[in-house]
Amino acid sequence: MSDYAIEVKNLSKHYGKLQAVDDLSFKVKKGTSFGLLGLNGAGKTTTLKMLVSLIKPNSGTAAVSGHDILKEPMEVRRRIGYVSENPSFYTRMTTIETLNYICKLLDIPAKLRKERIEKNLELVGLVNKKDNYVGEYSRGMRHRLSLAQALLSEPEVLFLDEPTLGLDPLGAKGMRDLIIKLKTSGDVTIIMSSHVLPEVEAICNDVGIFDHGKLIAQDSVENLRHTASDNMNIEVVFTHSDNNIAGVLERLPYVNYVQTENNRLIINTKTQEEIRPQLIEAIFAHNRQIVSFGIKENNLEDILFRILSRG
Amino acid sequence: MKFAAVVQREFQEHIRNRKLIFLLMIIFGGILMALYTEVGPTANSTNVLDPFFELFAVLCPIIGIFAAMDSVVGEKERGTLELILSKPISRLTLLYGKFVNYLIIILPLLIGELIGAYFWSQASGLSTQRWHLAMPPFSQWMAMVAILTAVAMYYTALTIFISLFAKSTAVAGLIGILFMTPAHPVGGEFLRLTGLFFGIDSFTQVPLLFRFPLSIFSKYQKFAITSPTDLAICVGSLLAITVFIMFVNGQVFDRQNVTFRL
Secondary structure (H helix, E strand, O other): OOOEEEEEEEEEEEEOOEEEEEEEEEEEEOOOEEEEEEOOOOOHHHHHHHHOOOOOOOEEEEEEOOEEOOOOHHHHHHOEEEEOOOOOOOOOOEHHHHHHHHHHHOOOOHHHHHHHHHHHHHHHOOHHHOOOEHHHOOHHHHHHHHHHHHHOOOOOEEEEEOOOOOOOHHHHHHHHHHHHHHHHHOOOEEEEEOOOHHHHHHHOOEEEEEEOOEEEEEEEHHHHHHHHOOOOEEEEEEOOOOHHHHHHHHOOOOEEEEEEEOOEEEEEEOOOOOOHHHHHHHHHHOOOOEEEEEEEOOOHHHHHHHHHHHO | OHHHHHHHHHHHHHHHOOHHHHHHHHHHHHHHHHHHOOOOOOOOOOEOHHHHHHHHHHHHHHHHHHHHOOOOHHHHHHOHHHHHHOOOOOHHHHHHHHHHHHHHHHHHHHHHHHHHHHHHHHHHOHHHHHHOOEOOOHHHHHHHHHHHHHHHHHHHHHHHHHHHHOOOHHHHHHHHHHOOHHHOHHHHHHHHHHHHHOOOOOHHHOOHHHHHHHOOOHHHHHHHHOOHHHHHHHHHHHHHHHHHHHHHHHHHHHHOOOOOOO
């Protein structure tokens, strides 16, 4: 048995002249969560759709839970759950009818259906809406129903394509909390694409950065943070605001620039080497009092743009 | 089980979106038109079968088109195909499940209402009192019903094919109407002129083998009602074409990119 939930080998897909995915290869370990990052049109959704065997690649192959997406698409679909970026349902069916229909398509025995449906409706908070027509649902409720239907098969791999797209902040938080709950409660592997970088950072162990159909970086958020940075941001908060100190620090040879915001300074350095003692020395030499001093971690957004700008 | 689930869901959908009632009304309205309005028999008519066939030869294609025009493109428009096809169900099961559901909806309504119309015109004396024409033998009436049923099935399959490629449900419906030409008098005129070109003025002069493709034309269908051999050719041919189109539909759908959103 392979340790990997996803094994992608030289996967390519083009639509006419547009190369949507170009010679993509990566692996995702079982039980982990993997985030697909990239700008619009980078190939994230096409990759997800190939992995759930909705579209066929032009070349290359991939295995999901040990099953080839081209040779055993039914086995793949039996083991996965898929939440599309724009969940659509039959509007003239009630919630319970929809989930029952999905259960039948998943070959879930009749005696298990009721329990499985109720368990998932409870998880996504739609128990009291089970007799409502899906056409009456708000976007947020459709997203939650989509997650419920994806979990009916008790999937080994859960694919989430922009799971909070178009949701209001409260709905997005609810959805995010649900995914985190899933991540921590079971051994499901989560593959997620998202534009909301803090969300990916909160959910995913590893991320892959896509650009023009290629995977240009894949690592843990922590490692990417380290490798993507050739400089450092140091945040200093003073007791009082003082514009002169920014100019003084900017003249130091290892400082790129200094951003000032009231009594708070962000010092961007030219190197990742330890230069904090020198900085503190320079500040104290000008008799300034410090409230706090520390490295400001690059967030995923900084890392993404840095890697994309490098090409 | 999955096939039955698809058929059941489609049937439920057709009840809830009122399509079933609309189809019932189209057929019922057609019968009322044929019996009670000036669509009635022509000078050459020998019985009330003539006005019925003339009207239903056009109505049956419309019924097939109306039932199936959103079969695939409608699901693509709504985005529901992605939901279903991300589950372990083959595309053929989905497509054939839809087709069987259309037949379940159309055939009982069509056959039931047409047979009912025969007995109603006979019992009410409408045929003799209104048009002073005899009722045709029941066997001949059933021959008409068989042909019309096959026509409805053929157009259902053809519309599913159109729906696989159409950009929207409305476009699928409009293209389907264009394909109705053989059922229209224009199609009849085309056959007449083609016959004249080859020096043929009756279907009896056409070699048997060449009559098979003629079965999509309403002019030949009408002729086939009174000729047992041609009835078998016409119905058999329409059913064979339907099966062939559905086979092609299955092959196309199985290879198609279904994820486009309009």
